[in-house]
Amino acid sequence: MHKAVVLGARFGGSATAYWLHKLFARDQVQVTVVDQWALMTYRPSLVMAAAAHPPMADQWHIAMKRRCETAGQHFIRDTIFRIDPERQLVYLATHPPLSYDTLFIATGSDPGWTSIAGLSPAIGGVCEDYLARETGARMRDSFSSIALCVGPLFQSPTDSPRLAGSLDAPAFEVAFLLDAWFRKQRRRDEITMTIVTPAAVPGEFLGPKSQELLSHALAQRRIHLIANAQYDHVSALDIFFKNKRPLQADKMIWVPPYIGSQLARISGIDDGYGWIPVDEYCVHQKWHNIYAVGDISTTALPKIGHMAMLQARNAVHHFYARQHKKKPSPVQPYVLHVGWMGRGIGLLTLSDWLYGGSREFVHIGVSSALAKAMFNHSYKTFSGWLPVMP
Numbered sequence: 001m002h003k004a005v006v007l008g009a010r011f012g013g014s015a016t017a018y019w020l021h022k023l024f025a026r027d028q029v030q031v032t033v034v035d036q037w038a039l040m041t042y043r044p045s046l047v048m049a050a051a052a053h054p055p056m057a058d059q060w061h062i063a064m065k066r067r068c069e070t071a072g073q074h075f076i077r078d079t080i081f082r083i084d085p086e087r088q089l090v091y092l093a094t095h096p097p098l099s100y101d102t103l104f105i106a107t108g109s110d111p112g113w114t115s116i117a118g119l120s121p122a123i124g125g126v127c128e129d130y131l132a133r134e135t136g137a138r139m140r141d142s143f144s145s146i147a148l149c150v151g152p153l154f155q156s157p158t159d160s161p162r163l164a165g166s167l168d169a170p171a172f173e174v175a176f177l178l179d180a181w182f183r184k185q186r187r188r189d190e191i192t193m194t195i196v197t198p199a200a201v202p203g204e205f206l207g208p209k210s211q212e213l214l215s216h217a218l219a220q221r222r223i224h225l226i227a228n229a230q231y232d233h234v235s236a237l238d239i240f241f242k243n244k245r246p247l248q249a250d251k252m253i254w255v256p257p258y259i260g261s262q263l264a265r266i267s268g269i270d271d272g273y274g275w276i277p278v279d280e281y282c283v284h285q286k287w288h289n290i291y292a293v294g295d296i297s298t299t300a301l302p303k304i305g306h307m308a309m310l311q312a313r314n315a316v317h318h319f320y321a322r323q324h325k326k327k328p329s330p331v332q333p334y335v336l337h338v339g340w341m342g343r344g345i346g347l348l349t350l351s352d353w354l355y356g357g358s359r360e361f362v363h364i365g366v367s368s369a370l371a372k373a374m375f376n377h378s379y380k381t382f383s384g385w386l387p388v389m390p
């Protein structure tokens with residue numbers, strides 16, 4: 001039987017496992033999923049935890065191991081140590097080497113906490129449950145300034161499209177949610193809020209209409225924006241730039257720099273920058289039985305969960321077409337994103353602007369927030385295997 005191994009079980013890995021289950025009979029392909037966690041932390045909900053609601057960090061764990069096993073797939077909870085593409089083996093920390101015929105890699109990007117001098121998770125983060133929980137608790141302290149910072153995205157110079165920030169959307173979401181919460185607590189007038197981003201505009205991957213709406217909302221809510229930031233170093237209370245005056249902040253919340261994957265580097269399958277180079281079907285440019293989907297791939301731009309799910313669909317359909325000697329058709333990339341704006345509203349963007357297209361549907365309001373809440377709850381209820389997958 002054909003052995004398919006899926007590395008990672010968050011947005012990309014879970015959707016890959018779903019499509020393998022959907023397209024192949026159990027006796028055709030044996031699927032093994034590997035992740036260091038049996039429970040997936042659902043990142044889109046961490047912004048609420050960081051915005052002064054720390055218990056939320058523990059309410060968004062999804063039983064991916066159980067989801068895969070219920071579907072007859074194997075799930076190995078272990079740390080992936082190295083991939084040997086020549087011998088088609090995955091080396092794990094505590095299990096014997098795992099052999100594969102086809103490998104799907106969805107292990108994401110490493111956070112580049114050490115790529116800016118002085119920066120560390122202790123300064124404040126939002127991207128994992130333990131960081132969002134701690135950050136959320138700190139928001140209840142008394143302080144007078146906060147910076148929400150987006151780290152750079154260290155892309156290969158040849159990648160396209162270009163993005164300056166790792167992922168700016170969560171920083172805006174936390175800022176808007178905190179703005180609303182501080183107002184409720186009657187603390188807003190005491191607190192200066194600043195978003196810092198290497199991008200030229202807020203919402204750099206969204207499109208001009210959404211960017212304008214974000215700029216307007218920032219001005220209206222007195223949230224300052226420092227764009228085009230080039231970080232030099234960071235201390236507990238200051239951010240120093242190469243191209244701007246320093247910013248003092250009592251509290252900071254960072255979406256860290258994205259630096260690619262150490263696993264890809266040490267396995268010798270990266271593009272020289274830690275990202276896995278793939279074609280439009282997510283097939284590795286050199287190793288044709290390896291697919292990479294989600295944040296770890298060169299083509300996942302922006303690095304969002306929706307893109308990871310689209311790529312998983314693309315990759316498994318390509319694998320299916322290859323197995324059945326059919327002609328695959330690649331999924332055209334588009335951005336679908338809803339950001340919380342606080343005050344019960346959300347900003348929905350459906351756009352192919354980043355890829356040179358002209359489509360940009362934007363809606364700001366309560367129904368967009370409801371759509372996001374519904375998606376989040378469906379994702380949790382169905383453990384990522386939605387009745388209708390993107």
Ligand SMILES: Cc1cc2nc3c(=O)[nH]c(=O)nc-3n(C[C@H](O)[C@H](O)[C@H](O)COP(=O)(O)OP(=O)(O)OC[C@H]3O[C@@H](n4cnc5c(N)ncnc54)[C@H](O)[C@@H]3O)c2cc1C
Nearest residue numbers: 008010011012036044079080107108294295303304305306
């Ligand atoms: C705060 C925040 C909010 C976000 N909000 C949104 C949103 O609203 N909408 C949206 O579309 N996107 C959002 N994103 C982006 C989204 O979460 C990511 O794009 C998505 O998680 C990428 O999925 P992935 O499967 O590629 O990688 P990851 O999510 O990074 O998952 C990688 C998986 O691989 C496992 N893994 C990695 N290395 C190893 C190893 N060596 N051994 C074993 N296991 C390993 C990890 O445990 C993890 O489960 C948000 C991100 C953040 C940080």
